[in-house]
Structures are given as structure tokens and as C-alpha cells.
Amino acid sequence: MDKSATRDDPFTPSVVVYDPQTIERKWQRIWQERGTNHTDLQRAQRPFYALMMFPYPSAEGLHVGNLFAFTGNDIYGRFQRLMGHNVFEPLGYDAFGIHSENYALKVGVHPMDLIPRNIANFQRQLESAGLMVDWRYTLATTDPNYYKWTQWLFLQLFEQGLAYRKKAAVNWCPSCKTVLANEQVVSGGFCERCGTEVEQRLLEQWFFRISDYAPRLLENLDHIDWSETTKTAQRNWIGRSEGAELEFETKKVTGEECEIRVFTTRPDTIFGATYMVLAPEHPLVESLTTAKEKKKVEAYRERTTKQDLVARKTSIDKTGVFTGSYAINPATEKEIPIWISDYVLMEYGTGAIMGVPGHDQRDFDFARKFDLPIVRVVCGERDDANTPLAEAFTQCESGTLVNSGIFDGYDVEAGKKAIVEFLSKAGSAKPVVHYRLHDWCISRQRYWGPPIPIIYCDDCGTVPVPEKDLPVVLPFIPDFKPDDSGVSPLARHEEWYRVACPKCGKTGRRETDVSDNFLDNSWYFLRYPSVGHDDVPFEEKVTKKWLPVTSYIGGNEHAVLHLLYSRFITMALHDAGQLAFEEPFTRFRAHGHIIREGAKMSKTQGNIVNPDEYIEHWGADAFRSYLMFLGPYEQGGDFRDASISGTRRFLDRLFASVQTMSSEGTPDHTVMRKLHQTIRKVSEDIPRLSYNTAIASMMEYINVLRKGERTPHRDEVLPVITLVAPFAPHIAEELWEQTGGTGSVFDSAWPSFDPALAKEDTIELVVQVNGKVRGRIHVAPDITEAAAVVAALAEPAVSKFVGGTPKKVVFVPGRLLNIVA
RNA sequence: GCGGAAGUGGCGGAAUUGGUAGACGCGCUGGACUUAGGAUCCAGUGGAGCAAUCCGUGGGGGUUCGAGUCCCCCCUUUCGCACCA
Numbered sequence: 001m002d003k004s005a006t007r008d009d010p011f012t013p014s015v016v017v018y019d020p021q022t023i024e025r026k027w028q029r030i031w032q033e034r035g036t037n038h039t040d041l042q043r044a045q046r047p048f049y050a051l052m053m054f055p056y057p058s059a060e061g062l063h064v065g066n067l068f069a070f071t072g073n074d075i076y077g078r079f080q081r082l083m084g085h086n087v088f089e090p091l092g093y094d095a096f097g098i099h100s101e102n103y104a105l106k107v108g109v110h111p112m113d114l115i116p117r118n119i120a121n122f123q124r125q126l127e128s129a130g131l132m133v134d135w136r137y138t139l140a141t142t143d144p145n146y147y148k149w150t151q152w153l154f155l156q157l158f159e160q161g162l163a164y165r166k167k168a169a170v171n172w173c174p175s176c177k178t179v180l181a182n183e184q185v186v187s188g189g190f191c192e193r194c195g196t197e198v199e200q201r202l203l204e205q206w207f208f209r210i211s212d213y214a215p216r217l218l219e220n221l222d223h224i225d226w227s228e229t230t231k232t233a234q235r236n237w238i239g240r241s242e243g244a245e246l247e248f249e250t251k252k253v254t255g256e257e258c259e260i261r262v263f264t265t266r267p268d269t270i271f272g273a274t275y276m277v278l279a280p281e282h283p284l285v286e287s288l289t290t291a292k293e294k295k296k297v298e299a300y301r302e303r304t305t306k307q308d309l310v311a312r313k314t315s316i317d318k319t320g321v322f323t324g325s326y327a328i329n330p331a332t333e334k335e336i337p338i339w340i341s342d343y344v345l346m347e348y349g350t351g352a353i354m355g356v357p358g359h360d361q362r363d364f365d366f367a368r369k370f371d372l373p374i375v376r377v378v379c380g381e382r383d384d385a386n387t388p389l390a391e392a393f394t395q396c397e398s399g400t401l402v403n404s405g406i407f408d409g410y411d412v413e414a415g416k417k418a419i420v421e422f423l424s425k426a427g428s429a430k431p432v433v434h435y436r437l438h439d440w441c442i443s444r445q446r447y448w449g450p451p452i453p454i455i456y457c458d459d460c461g462t463v464p465v466p467e468k469d470l471p472v473v474l475p476f477i478p479d480f481k482p483d484d485s486g487v488s489p490l491a492r493h494e495e496w497y498r499v500a501c502p503k504c505g506k507t508g509r510r511e512t513d514v515s516d517n518f519l520d521n522s523w524y525f526l527r528y529p530s531v532g533h534d535d536v537p538f539e540e541k542v543t544k545k546w547l548p549v550t551s552y553i554g555g556n557e558h559a560v561l562h563l564l565y566s567r568f569i570t571m572a573l574h575d576a577g578q579l580a581f582e583e584p585f586t587r588f589r590a591h592g593h594i595i596r597e598g599a600k601m602s603k604t605q606g607n608i609v610n611p612d613e614y615i616e617h618w619g620a621d622a623f624r625s626y627l628m629f630l631g632p633y634e635q636g637g638d639f640r641d642a643s644i645s646g647t648r649r650f651l652d653r654l655f656a657s658v659q660t661m662s663s664e665g666t667p668d669h670t671v672m673r674k675l676h677q678t679i680r681k682v683s684e685d686i687p688r689l690s691y692n693t694a695i696a697s698m699m700e701y702i703n704v705l706r707k708g709e710r711t712p713h714r715d716e717v718l719p720v721i722t723l724v725a726p727f728a729p730h731i732a733e734e735l736w737e738q739t740g741g742t743g744s745v746f747d748s749a750w751p752s753f754d755p756a757l758a759k760e761d762t763i764e765l766v767v768q769v770n771g772k773v774r775g776r777i778h779v780a781p782d783i784t785e786a787a788a789v790v791a792a793l794a795e796p797a798v799s800k801f802v803g804g805t806p807k808k809v810v811f812v813p814g815r816l817l818n819i820v821a
Numbered sequence: 822g823c824g825g826a827a828g829u830g831g832c833g834g835a836a837u838u839g840g841u842a843g844a845c846g847c848g849c850u851g852g853a854c855u856u857a858g859g860a861u862c863c864a865g866u867g868g869a870g871c872a873a874u875c876c877g878u879g880g881g882g883g884u885u886c887g888a889g890u891c892c893c894c895c896c897u898u899u900c901g902c903a904c905c906a
Contacts, residue, residue, distance in 0.1 A: 640847075642833095646845085770887085
């Protein structure tokens with residue numbers, strides 16, 4: 001063996017040394033020239049759509065987290081290609097949104113100039129990472145050719161009656177004169193930019209009726225192959241809860257009767273309802289407030305309006321005021337006071353609750369604060385009807401109803417049923433299923449997004465922009481900053497804002513809000529295969545062939561919003577007859593996140609990993625492999641500079657093995673056995689995304705291959721080139737070429753696994769005495785229990801712990817023998 | 822508060838169904854080659870002990886021939902969501 005085959009040795013130029021920089025540039029060029037990463041979408045026999053979540057092209061450039069995500073998908077895609085699939089691995093850019101707008105404002109560059117620059121930089125970085133992306137099918141959500149169809153999508157939903165307008169609260173910064181997203185409201189209610197206290201404002205906004213789809217979105221989860229954590233997150237988000245709607249009679253100040261409807265999951269506790277609470281925005285509040293209480297109620301409502309959304313939802317102290325009116329508890333027929341409080345939310349349930357302080361902690365706190373009666377109506381095993389309550393008793397399983405008239409003695413579950421049935425006879429109750437999921441607000445009072453394609457006409461009302469007039473192009477406005485006028489930036493652009501009504505031709509006004517970023521990315525996967533078909537959003541034939549997405553990989557931070565919205569949009573398009581399927585992603589896997597040296601990566605901490613530097617220093621292959629090696633892909637891991645050398649050394653050793661291998665003689669039996677065990681391991685690990693263990697097993701093999709400075713045989717080495725290819729594609733191509741392979745290694749076949757070759761001649765059987773390991777014996781894999789006991793007792797280390805005849809013997813064939821003495 | 826994920830050597834992490842705890846890598850120790858070594862190669866490396874052996878997977882109980890893995894209680898970290906009636 002030539003020991004001078006090291007990469008630092010300048011004196012032996014005849015020896016080929018692993019030089020990733022040269023090899024990687026070479027193969028990236030060849031891939032481009034030969035179209036290696038191109039997928040023939042029309043002629044593909046075994047389509048495999050390997051989708052990854054597309055990035056937001058930030059000005060800072062590609063984040064190592066992006067690369068971690070993409071590499072994991074790339075390995076999966078490359079593996080599937082080697083398994084004979086026609087893999088389509090597209091990548092594009094989610095380039096609209098608040099971040100670009102804010103960044104553009106900060107540095108004074110217009111987003112229309114900024115975004116193309118960022119995209120170019122991203123593309124360069126992504127290409128240097130060696131991803132198998134077919135760049136002919138890239139897209140950017142900011143391209144009018146793309147958002148034309150985002151607007152089309154809006155019109156589809158509008159026509160189906162799934163889009164509507166209603167008033168909804170937004171965070172408003174009175175100083176910046178602009179709407180803030182929740183994440184821009186910091187430290188309990190202040191504008192992140194100027195520090196002014198944030199207010200709440202009601203605005204007319206567009207919503208999608210996703211809540212109509214809640215049952216279906218929930219049920220389908222049982223039939224799709226997704227990460228369990230993601231499905232759980234969606235189930236919780238949809239938040240199905242069974243309960244009842246109850247009606248409480250009351251009188252308005254005018255003397256007119258009215259009912260307050262409440263939703264409750266605990267109708268069994270109605271005998272304990274000692275007061276009612278309405279959300280401050282509840283429409284009945286005005287007519288229920290008596291003259292005496294009017295001032296207080298109005299002050300409270302005003303205070304609530306002023307509060308921003310975040311502060312309102314995070315304050316713990318209970319506040320509220322009495323309206324002066326009373327309702328009748330339909331069970332006890334007693335009068336109970338009606339209050340208003342911000343702990344009751346207008347958007348959940350009916351915007352009103354019955355206060356059952358004995359059995360709901362929030363109600364309990366409220367009743368304590370305002371001195372309202374607390375009655376026990378459920379008791380546990382250890383107490384009775386008169387046991388005082390120090391806190392709300394919320395346990396259901398062991399509860400029995402008390403102080404509940406004819407329902408005393410019922411258990412909680414039976415009580416729920418019986419009471420709803422009883423009250424429904426009088427028409428004041430009905431069982432209902434409620435979902436926490438609420439409709440999707442898609443209006444954004446911003447500039448950097450696709451305009452919502454609606455025109456308001458004084459005569460014709462709300463008129464959708466006709467499809468032929470799409471896209472409604474976002475105009476270039478040099479100064480898109482919010483100003484004192486307080487209206488959306490687009491409203492200040494007269495010649496854009498004023499437009500002829502498509503119906504009557506009179507001058508109307510365009511909708512000046514743009515749509516939510518989540519709408520852009522709720523359908524991009526439908527677009528990729530159809531890039532180039534500019535007359536349709538997604539072309540029928542190619543869509544039929546390539547969708548739904550075979551495999552989708554992305555971060556769990558999108559577990560609910562993006563993934564749920566995409567499912568909803570797909571369902572809505574299915575219902576409109578546009579798509580044959582109703583679930584967009586057949587398989588979804590959530591990847592983890594990487595931290596650095598135990599800490600979260602952030603600009604303020606200055607511990608961001610810039611992929612460029614690492615790729616330059618270690619090579620993309622070593623960097624990719626390290627990212628996949630540092631922890632389980634679905635859990636993330638800890639990035640440590642010191643550890644990259646390990647994966648680089650592995651590639652060095654692989655490279656060196658190819659340079660020194662010999663084709664004389666025959667391959668070693670035990671090495672070949674290890675090879676086939678490695679093939680099996682890697683083939684099993686990649687589909688499970690267990691990349692770290694796949695790499696570990698290849699390292700193990702290389703160690704065996706080179707143990708004791710032996711010269712490896714050609715047949716022992718060649719299959720490893722293919723095994724490593726998904727992880728380190730450049731070096732694999734280079735070695736494939738060096739060893740006489742034709743074309744791309746990715747058009748070859750995955751090494752076949754031979755179980756006969758992988759089988760061990762003898763196994764190590766662990767011998768335990770009373771569950772403690774006392775020895776190991778080398779035996780035939782099919783040894784019988786009796787023979788194993790004899791062999792085991794022949795070992796002094798074992799027999800010294802066994803006195804007489806064993807009491808019991810536990811034999812696990814092929815693994816272990818446990819003698820109970 | 823609710824929900825998810827996770828606690829294993831000096832460090833990152835293995836252990837597919839209850840069956841050899843610590844694979845693989847980093848680091849460290851010793852050696853080889855070398856003018857040199859932060860290169861490369863070889864060997865070793867959970868702790869205690871001369872050894873036999875004992876102790877070890879956040880803590881405490883339990884089930885079992887056998888528990889990192891299953892059950893109960895508790896602690897910690899971390900990520901979502903925040904009064905969801």
C-alpha cells in the first residue's frame with residue numbers, strides 16, 4: 001500500500017488524492033451539461049414525487065437548517081432513483097410575505113429588486129450543495145405567472161361560497177399606522193418596531209370556510225401515512241369537542257324576551273351554573289345592560305377593544321362587569337346574573353358561557369373575585385354534597401352528581417346524556433359537536449403579496465375579477481411604507497385602485513388587501529409539474545401522473561397551518577371537480593432541527609453556520625454527510641465543528657480504498673459477509689430516514705475493509721460507491737467513473753442484497769445466570785436449547801454461578817440463554 | 822395551564838419486537854511512520870478495583886428469568902398553543 005496517498009503530500013503527484021473542491025465543481029458542471037437531474041415528466045414509468053418544503057429566500061442567504069432539510073429529502077430522492085423510480089425533486093421559493101417587506105423597509109431596497117437578488121444567491125448555494133433538483137421546474141410565488149393562479153384559487157373558493165367577508169379584530173399600531181402580525185407584538189402588547197402600545201381594530205376581512213371541512217380534515221388523518229407527531233398536532237388544532245348547546249331565558253331592558261345560547265362540554269353541571277358570562281363583543285350585551293350599569297359596561301368594552309389580541313389572551317387576572325340583567329337557569333329555574341368578561345371569547349362556541357364555578361377553574365377564579373355563589377354539583381369518591389370546594393373539582397371519571405334534583409346519583413357521563421335529553425324536551429338544549437378550528441383569515445393589510453382579485457362597485461357590490469383579467473398585477477410602488485392615512489399601501493395608488501367594474505363598467509374600487517402567505521404555499525406542489533403550462537394552474541395529464549405527492553418532508557413548525565391549509569385547498573379543489581384526489585401528501589415526515597453546541601442558532605448569538613464556508617473547507621459531500629450523521633433526522637441534532645472531520649475522514653478512506661484496491665485473487669469471505677450486512681442495513685435505514693445509523697454502518701464497513709492495513713479487493717469496494725451515493729453524490733460519481741462505470745451512478749442500480757452471503761456461520765450466544773451476563777459462547781446459529789445449556793455449563797465462568805440443576809432455562813434462539821439457578 | 826418530543830460515557834449519539842447497554846463519530850491515551858505533525862496508519866478508551874467482581878441509561882417504586890425499552894409516582898430540558906367553555 002502506498003502510504004504517501006494523503007492529501008497533504010505535495011511530493012507524490014502521481015497518486016490521485018481526494019480533492020472535493022475539484023471533484024464537486026466537475027460533477028456539478030457535468031450534471032448540468034448532461035441534464036442528469038432532469039426528469040422526463042411525460043415519459044416517466046415509475047413516477048416518484050419527492051417534495052421538500054420550499055424556502056423563503058432571505059437576504060442572509062441559505063441557512064444551514066434549510067440545507068439539513070433539503071439534504072434529507074435529496075438522499076431519499078436519490079435512493080428512490082437508484083431503486084428504479086423516476087424521481088422528481090423540484091425546488092422553488094416562497095418569496096412573498098412580511099419578512100421581505102420588513103427587511104426591504106429596513107435597508108431601503110424595494111422587494112421587487114431584493115427578491116430576485118436573494119433568489120440568485122440561494123440558487124448558487126443550493127447548487128453547490130449538490131441537490132438533485134430539476135431546476136427547469138422551479139417557481140417563485142412572487143412571479144405574476146404563479147400568483148395569477150393563486151388569485152384564480154381565490155376565485156374558485158369564492159364561487160364555491162367558501163370565501164366570505166366579515167369583521168375581525170387586528171393588532172393596530174397607532175404610531176406606525178399599520179396592522180401588526182401577532183409575532184410583531186412584543187412583551188405583552190407593544191409594537192416591535194416603535195414600542196407603542198398596540199390596539200385592537202375591527203376591519204372587514206376575507207375568510208375561507210375551512211371550519212366547514214373540520215370533520216373531514218380530522219377523519220382523513222386516520223388514513224394518511226404521516227408522522228404521528230404531525231397528525232397529533234393537527235388533531236389538537238382541529239379540536240373536536242362533544243357537548244351541548246343550552247338556552248337561557250332572559251329579558252332585555254326593553255322587556256322583550258330573548259335567549260342566550262351557550263356551548264358547554266359539561267351539561268351535567270348545569271345545576272351549578274350560578275351566573276352567565278358574555279364576551280364583551282357579544283351582540284346582546286347592549287340590550288341587556290341596564291341604565292344603571294351602562295357606564296361601567298361601556299368603559300369595560302372600550303378597554304377590551306383597546307387591548308391588543310395577545311395581551312387579552314395572555315392576562316391571567318380575571319376582570320369583568322355586571323350587566324344588570326338576569327337569566328333563568330333552566331334546571332334550577334333560579335335567576336342568575338349576567339356578566340361580561342374578556343375571558344370569554346367571541347370566536348369560540350357561542351361567545352357566551354354558563355359559569356359553573358364549582359367545576360371549572362376559570363369560572364371558579366371569576367366567582368371568587370366577584371363574590372358569586374359556588375355550588376358543588378359533582379363529588380368524587382371521597383366527598384359528599386356538602387364537602388367545601390377549595391378549587392374547582394374538574395375530575396369526571398369518578399364523579400357523581402349531587403345537588404342536581406332528580407339527577408342526583410348519576411355519574412358524570414350518564415348525567416350529561418340525561419340532562420341534555422331532559423332539557424331538549426323543553427327545547428332548551430341540543431347535543432352539538434364543536435370544533436376549535438376557526439375560519440382562515442386571508443386578508444393582509446400589506447403591500448408584498450398577491451392582490452385579492454375583487455372589485456367593489458357601488459351598483460353591483462362585490463364583483464370577482466374575471467379570470468381573463470388575471471393576474472391582478474401588484475404594482476411597483478416605490479414608497480410602500482404605511483403613512484398617516486392609515487389605508488393599505490395599494491389604496492394610495494389611484495390609477496391602480498380605481499378600476500372599471502367588470503359587470504357594469506362604472507368606476508369601482510379594487511380590494512386593497514393582499515392575501516396571506518399561507519395561500520401562496522397551500523398549492524405550490526400542484527404547480528411544479530405544470531411549470532411552463534401558462535394557460536392552466538395545473539395541467540390535467542401531468543397532474544394525474546405525478547400527484548398526489550409521493551413523499552413530503554418538512555419541518556414540524558408547519559404541522560398545523562401550512563399542512564392543514566394545503567389539505568383544505570386540495571379538498572376544496574377536489575370538490576370543485578378540479579382534482580381527482582382529496583389528500584395532497586400521501587406520505588409526510590417531519591424532520592428535526594439542528595442546534596449548535598447545545599444552543600439555538602441565532603444572529604444575536606452569532607453562532608450561525610454559514611454553509612458556504614463549510615462547503616468550501618470540507619466539501620459538500622462531507623458537509624452533507626455530517627449534517628445527516630449528527631443526529632436522527634426526525635429529531636435534529638447538535639452541530640459541532642469538531643466532528644465534521646469524522647465524516648470527511650470516512651470519505652477520504654473510501655476514496656483511498658478505491659485507489660489502492662486490487663482485482664487479483666478473490667474477495668475475503670468475512671469482508672463480503674459484512675458488505676452484505678451493510679447493504680441490508682443501509683437499504684433498511686434510508687426509507688426510515690435513519691440516516692445517521694446508515695452512515696455509521698458504512699463507516700463500520702470501511703473499518704472492516706481496511707482493518708490491519710489490508711489491501712481491499714475490488715469486489716469488496718465497488719458496491720460501497722453506490723451505497724454512499726445518496727449521501728455523497730459527487731465523490732460517488734467520481735469513483736464510479738474511475739472504476740469504469742458508464743453514465744451516472746444514479747442511473748445504475750442499487751446493490752443487491754444476498755441473504756446467504758450475509759448469514760453468520762457461528763453466532764455469539766450470550767449466557768446469563770439469573771439474568772446476569774456470565775459468558776458468551778460461539779455456536780452454530782441453529783443450536784438447540786439442550787446443546788446450548790451443555791456448552792454453557794462447560795464454561796467455568798458460567799458453571800461457578802450454577803449450583804445444582806437449573807430451576808428454569810430461558811432460551812432465545814440465536815441470541816441468549818438464561819439459566820435460572 | 823394544555824399538548825408534543827426528549828433525558829444514556831468527557832461530547833454528538835446507537836440499541837427495529839422486553840434479550841450482550843454504550844454501535845459509529847468526536848475527543849482523549851499509547852504506539853508506528855516522520856526533520857516535524859494540528860497529516861496518515863495501528864491499538865486502547867463507561868466508572869471503581871491488582872484481580873475475581875461490583876456499580877452503571879434523570880430520581881423513586883413495580884411487573885418479569887431478564888427493563889434504556891412495559892406500568893405507577895416525581896424531577897428536569899425543550900418545542901408548539903395560550904382562558905377553547
